[in-house]
Amino acid sequence: xxxxxxxxxxAVAGLAAGLASAQTxxxxxxxxxxxxxxxxxxxxxxxxxxxxxxxxxxxxxxxAIAVAALGDAQAVEFVPLTSQTRFTALAAGEVDVLxxxxxxxxxxxxxxxLDFKGVNYYDGQAFMVNTALGVSSARELDGATVCxxxxxxxxxxxxxxxxxxxxxxEPVPVATNAEGQQQYLAGACDVYTTDMSxxxxxxxxxxxxxxxxxxxEIVSKEPLGPAVRHGDNEWGDVVYWVLHALIGAEEYxxxxxxxxxxxxxxxxxxxxxRLLGTEGELGAMLGLPNDWAVNVIAAVGNYGEIFxxxxxxxxPVGLARGxxxxxxxxxxxxxxxxx
Amino acid sequence: xSKQSSVAFVRRDMIPPAPPPPGQAGVLRWMRENLFSSVxxxxxxxxxxxxxxxxxxxxxxxxxxGIWVAGSLTECREIRDARGxxxxxxxxxxxxxxxxxxxxxxxxxxxxxxxLFYAExxxxxxxxxxVFGAGSNAxxxxxxxxxxxxDLSNFTIFWFGYWRPLLAVALLVVAVAPILYxxxxxxxxxxxxxxxxxxxxxxxxGSIWGPMTxxxxxxxAFFIGRFVAxxxxxxxxxxxxxxxFILIFLNPLPFIDHGxxxxxxxxxxxxxxxxxxxxxxxIPSDQFGGFMLAIxxxxxxxVLSLPIGILLALGRQSTMPFIRWVCVTFIEVIRGxxxxxxxxxxxxxxxxxxxxxxxxxxxLRVIILVTLFAxxxxxxxxxxxxxxxxxxxxxxADSLGLDYWKSMQLIVLPQALKISIPGIVNTFIGLxxxxxxxxxxxxxxxxxxxxxxxxxxxxxxxxxxLYIFVALLFFTFCFFMSRYSxxxxxxxxxxxx
Numbered sequence: 098x099x100x101x102x103x104x105x106x107x108a109v110a111g112l113a114a115g116l117a118s119a120q121t122x123x124x125x126x127x128x129x130x131x132x133x134x135x136x137x138x139x140x141x142x143x144x145x146x147x148x149x150x151x152x153x154x155x156x157x158x159x160x161a162i163a164v165a166a167l168g169d170a171q172a173v174e175f176v177p178l179t180s181q182t183r184f185t186a187l188a189a190g191e192v193d194v195l196x197x198x199x200x201x202x203x204x205x206x207x208x209x210x211l212d213f214k215g216v217n218y219y220d221g222q223a224f225m226v227n228t229a230l231g232v233s234s235a236r237e238l239d240g241a242t243v244c245x246x247x248x249x250x251x252x253x254x255x256x257x258x259x260x261x262x263x264x265x266x267e268p269v270p271v272a273t274n275a276e277g278q279q280q281y282l283a284g285a286c287d288v289y290t291t292d293m294s295x296x297x298x299x300x301x302x303x304x305x306x307x308x309x310x311x312x313x314e315i316v317s318k319e320p321l322g323p324a325v326r327h328g329d330n331e332w333g334d335v336v337y338w339v340l341h342a343l344i345g346a347e348e349y350x351x352x353x354x355x356x357x358x359x360x361x362x363x364x365x366x367x368x369x370x371r372l373l374g375t376e377g378e379l380g381a382m383l384g385l386p387n388d389w390a391v392n393v394i395a396a397v398g399n400y401g402e403i404f405x406x407x408x409x410x411x412x413p414v415g416l417a418r419g420x421x422x423x424x425x426x427x428x429x430x431x432x433x434x435x436x
Numbered sequence: 437x438s439k440q441s442s443v444a445f446v447r448r449d450m451i452p453p454a455p456p457p458p459g460q461a462g463v464l465r466w467m468r469e470n471l472f473s474s475v476x477x478x479x480x481x482x483x484x485x486x487x488x489x490x491x492x493x494x495x496x497x498x499x500x501x502g503i504w505v506a507g508s509l510t511e512c513r514e515i516r517d518a519r520g521x522x523x524x525x526x527x528x529x530x531x532x533x534x535x536x537x538x539x540x541x542x543x544x545x546x547x548x549x550x551x552l553f554y555a556e557x558x559x560x561x562x563x564x565x566x567v568f569g570a571g572s573n574a575x576x577x578x579x580x581x582x583x584x585x586x587d588l589s590n591f592t593i594f595w596f597g598y599w600r601p602l603l604a605v606a607l608l609v610v611a612v613a614p615i616l617y618x619x620x621x622x623x624x625x626x627x628x629x630x631x632x633x634x635x636x637x638x639x640x641x642g643s644i645w646g647p648m649t650x651x652x653x654x655x656x657a658f659f660i661g662r663f664v665a666x667x668x669x670x671x672x673x674x675x676x677x678x679x680x681f682i683l684i685f686l687n688p689l690p691f692i693d694h695g696x697x698x699x700x701x702x703x704x705x706x707x708x709x710x711x712x713x714x715x716x717x718x719i720p721s722d723q724f725g726g727f728m729l730a731i732x733x734x735x736x737x738x739v740l741s742l743p744i745g746i747l748l749a750l751g752r753q754s755t756m757p758f759i760r761w762v763c764v765t766f767i768e769v770i771r772g773x774x775x776x777x778x779x780x781x782x783x784x785x786x787x788x789x790x791x792x793x794x795x796x797x798x799x800l801r802v803i804i805l806v807t808l809f810a811x812x813x814x815x816x817x818x819x820x821x822x823x824x825x826x827x828x829x830x831x832x833a834d835s836l837g838l839d840y841w842k843s844m845q846l847i848v849l850p851q852a853l854k855i856s857i858p859g860i861v862n863t864f865i866g867l868x869x870x871x872x873x874x875x876x877x878x879x880x881x882x883x884x885x886x887x888x889x890x891x892x893x894x895x896x897x898x899x900x901x902l903y904i905f906v907a908l909l910f911f912t913f914c915f916f917m918s919r920y921s922x923x924x925x926x927x928x929x930x931x932x933x
Contacts, residue, residue, distance in 0.1 A: 136891075137875075137878065137888050138884075139891050140890075140891045140892070140893065141893070142891075143891065144888060145536070145541065145889070147533065147536070147585075148582050149536060149540075149541040150578060150582070153891075169573070169575065170574075171575050171578050176722065176878070177878045177880060177888075178878050179875075179876060179878050181784075181876070182780075182877060182878050185783075185784040186784075186878075189784075275887070275890065278897070279899065298896060299897075301896065302509065396575070412893060413893035
């Protein structure tokens with residue numbers, strides 16, 4: 098970067114921030130890669146394999162967006178972000194989209210000037226105890242010592258839950274999930290609490306997972322979803338509809354195995370035809386090729402396939418679908434009509 | 437006859453030296469003198485031995501029984517149970533991921549690897565152009581590279597896939613050696629001056645003319661300054677050099693001559709590149725990681741902070757109020773704020789002042805901040821050395837008629853720096869270890885990578901093995917620095933203490 102540009106634009110940086118961000122899709126296509134803000138490492142959601150390729154549930158959504166925008170699932174640059182740097186990185190344009198298990202809250206949506214584009218995982222805070230304690234409900238935890246990560250919303254949720262239920266607890270503050278696991282296993286606390294997905298992943302790593310039980314109460318709402326900057330609605334639409342194409346594809350039974358076949362010729366289901374671009378011009382309305390959804394699903398699979406591959410019951414994380422099942426199966430995953 | 441009788445016996449040969457009585461020599465004596473010299477010492481010795489034994493007894497089986505070949509933590513546990521051992525380290529994670537801990541996600545030279553060791557599958561896949569060429573499919577390429585790396589051993593990948601960072605580090609040793617050891621030929625110092633440009637080229641790649649033109653530009657500014665100095669004196673030479681530098685590297689008229697002739701540097705680079713196009717694939721610094729990152733940040737911080745720190749220390753003692761105030765303010769502000777805060781400033785706050793979309797390299801930001809931070813500390817350490825010198829040394833330099841720079845260079849600094857060696861090395865070791873703090877601003881340092889490795893399904897729940905490996909890496913480097921400083925102190929010891 099030239100020094101002169103740096104000096105010249107210092108003064109107008111705030112003004113330019115609003116102007117330059119309004120064409121993210123074009124920027125991504127000109128650059129040839131999608132910059133996706135991701136977790137440095139979270140079991141099941143984002144982790145590097147032995148060759149350094151990122152894998153995971155959140156990572157797959159990044160790849161899906163890359164396929165839609167660029168036609169290439171590998172054209173993603175994963176920018177590792179911590180919980181402190183993630184929102185500034187997005188606001189400053191260092192990443193195009195943030196898919197980093199970030200909870201959708203009102204203040205983040207408004208005050209931080211982000212746009213959350215749907216929910217790809219409904220999480221919630223839960224409790225894990227040793228079965229030896231003989232506890233079967235979180236309401237029996239009066240007087241327990243609780244390992245809790247400091248400075249997170251889980252800390253506040255915990256205080257709320259115990260106050261509402263008129264119980265007392267003794268917090269054992271820990272800095273990271275890794276430390277929490279060690280403290281809990283060493284018996285420094287009776288209860289370990291964090292998000293349900295994290296607890297499940299943690300429990301799966303124990304020597305004897307059967308000795309530990311995750312209590313049924315979910316004490317907070319943590320809808321996790323992809324976020325983009327305010328003020329670029331076209332790009333936000335792309336992110337939103339890529340996510341919901343994945344969800345819709347599962348509902349209509351379109352999988353990575355049969356998508357090419359279904360897209361070869363119009364089927365009897367007009368919703369599938371419009372989704373796959375064999376009918377109508379929905380792709381053009383998004384500024385994408387008409388077969389964008391075909392490529393996305395062929396590359397990464399539908400929502401159910403992604404779930405099962407990275408965090409489903411056959412993986413080490415071993416999460417049940419629960420709230421993340423299709424609305425037809427009693428869950429909350431619901432794609433608006435493709436029309 | 438009579439004489440002989442007066443002396444009853446004269447020994448004609450020496451008694452052979454007898455060995456000392458048992459318990460008065462060797463190990464036994466040493467032990468008696470050092471370990472069992474009194475009742476208290478004996479009790480303490482026995483207690484210490486018991487303590488060391490109990491610590492080792494719990495650690496050693498775990499370490500030595502370690503399992504080196506396994507695909508996941510669960511497999512490790514199965515192997516351990518099958519062998520009937522109670523505890524065993526799962527070193528398999530190091531065995532599988534040590535390359536990642538050393539280099540992060542720095543890309544390997546896949547073209548070279550496949551050409552040397554995987555030629556047949558490469559030919560089957562359609563040759564270099566089809567797999568790695570411009571029009572190739574990224575998904576296919578990554579699948580091919582994944583298969584290739586699965587078949588090659590980690591050591592093959594280490595030596596041939598990472599030859600660029602390895603060569604850069606090897607040349608770094610060559611470049612640093614003549615600075616550290618004065619017995620080496622002085623002509624090697626020329627290579628030390630060139631090394632920063634070679635290192636940047638090897639690590640970051642791109643056209644070779646990028647670092648080359650920067651080097652030539654700096655040299656040009658220097659020689660122009662020297663030429664002007666012969667006509668208009670030292671001050672004129674300095675101004676000439678600065679003007680030449682600005683014309684070459686900066687745009688002196690940002691709003692009038694935008695995108696025109698100035699700065700000269702990119703034009704020269706483009707011209708040279710069009711004549712001899714040579715370069716390595718460019719690697720952006722967000723792909724740097726692992727222990728390599730600690731080495732890059734650490735060495736650049738160390739090399740840059742020493743001269744800046746010395747200047748700051750001299751500035752703080754200056755009799756010119758403006759210079760003194762600037763230096764004092766800089767030192768106190770930088771030193772008074774924790775490094776982690778400066779890193780957050782570098783990674784988040786700075787972005788609000790930069791135009792959106794323009795990415796001022798994250799690694800560069802961190803290197804600059806770490807350098808400034810370390811130089812503030814070095815300045816104070818050197819100031820301690822300056823203060824320890826008797827005033828007579830300053831006065832002696834003045835009485836010889838030396839000017840300020842000469843007296844500093846010949847008389848004051850050599851002595852002051854010698855006194856400051858332990859403090860300087862202490863700061864350097866601290867700086868090197870502090871490089872792990874960059875994990876908080878999202879750079880993939882070794883500790884951040886342990887987190888990432890633990891996030892995979894296979895290795896979730898593994899702690900000690902990864903931390904021990906990282907600790908050993910850092911210990912090796914810090915121990916070398918500490919030993920070197922002791923060597924240097926001995927070598928420079930001129931007084932008779």
